[in-house]
Amino acid sequence: MVRNVASLLPELDDEDFYLLSGVEQGMRFSEWVNREKLPEFASLTPEEVDYRLERCLKRGLIEKKTIQYEGYTLQFEGYDALALRALVERDAVAEFGSPLGVGKESDVYEVKSYKPLALKYHREGYTNFREVNKERDYTSDREHVSWLYTARKAAEREYEILETLYPDVSVPRPIEQNRHAIVMERMAGVELSRAALEDGQVVGVLDLLLSELARAYDIGYVHADMSEYNVFVDESGVTVFDWPQAVPTDHPNADEFLRRDVDNLVGYFERKYPGVIPDWTTDAIATDVRSGSFESIAG
Ligand SMILES: Nc1ncnc2c1ncn2[C@@H]1O[C@H](COP(=O)(O)OP(=O)(O)O)[C@@H](O)[C@H]1O
Ligand SMILES: [Mg+2]
DSSP states (O other): OOOOOGGGGGGOOHHHHHHHHHHHHHTTTOSSEEGGGHHHHHTOOHHHHHHHHHHHHHTTSEEEEESSSEEEEEOHHHHHHHHHHHHHHTTSOSEEEEEEEEOSSEEEEEEESSSEEEEEEEOTTHHHHHHHHHHOOOSOOSSOOHHHHHHHHHHHHHHHHHHHHTTTSOOOOEEEEETTEEEEEOOOSEEGGGOOOOHHHHHHHHHHHHHHHHHHHHHTEEOSOOSTTSEEEETTEEEEOOOTTOEETTSTTHHHHHHHHHHHHHHHHHHHSTTTSOOOOHHHHHHHHHHTOOOOTTO
């Protein structure tokens, strides 16, 4: 679990951020950044680096390890602080609120600027990173440092997909992205998994969802992680979110993913609302979704 760094932001100085961003830059070359390189990466004097290292260590934003040299690495908290600060500077975030969802692969918080928004920190690579961290040989791996890179790539990807799909597909409106974080419009409603639909609404809601999949397909994407947990419903309709793993429709496995998405969704409705969904086959629905001719599961 990554701590929420929002309350730390007011007590951090510009120089603390120079230091954090210096460590971030050094991590392009090795997981543990040599202390001696930090004045250059951070554009700070060695004395200033000492002082800032102390402050950032104390706040759990970085970690220290002495290997062949004295090295420092960002914690996810330090990376969060860098992203959050950039988003505040761009006016994408003005106020920080409560958690909206804490998942395996992300932490989502409510935030505000001119309206209610959601901030999603991607955590892909995090579990791995903790496990790997125990046993790894820490000498420089020349490559990017994987968790940081993986989480940033996932955020960039999700943001790009949201920008492509919005507003033709009902997805949260993307607002800003920095590092591993994205800011988007906050969805109204509840997760489909927690919604109690009336029998008379069930087919209509399922039709709406399958139509969103068809529109996304038409624009060029298959969600590839459709479930009752990645859909919000309210009186005004449905919103499909959580897109980082989506694949382009020309991906070799796109059809397989589409069929799985359809199965997950229709299967869920069938289990939760027995007897309400008309007879269906994955093949027939997937074919209609692909060709753009889907109208209703009721035929
Ligand atoms: N734009 C949003 N508005 C409101 N809640 C959101 C928003 N995005 C995500 N959430 C909440 O955060 C949870 C996790 O987000 P999600 O994008 O599904 O990430 P994960 O990959 O961890 O599943 C969601 O299940 C949802 O409850
Ligand atoms: Mg999700």
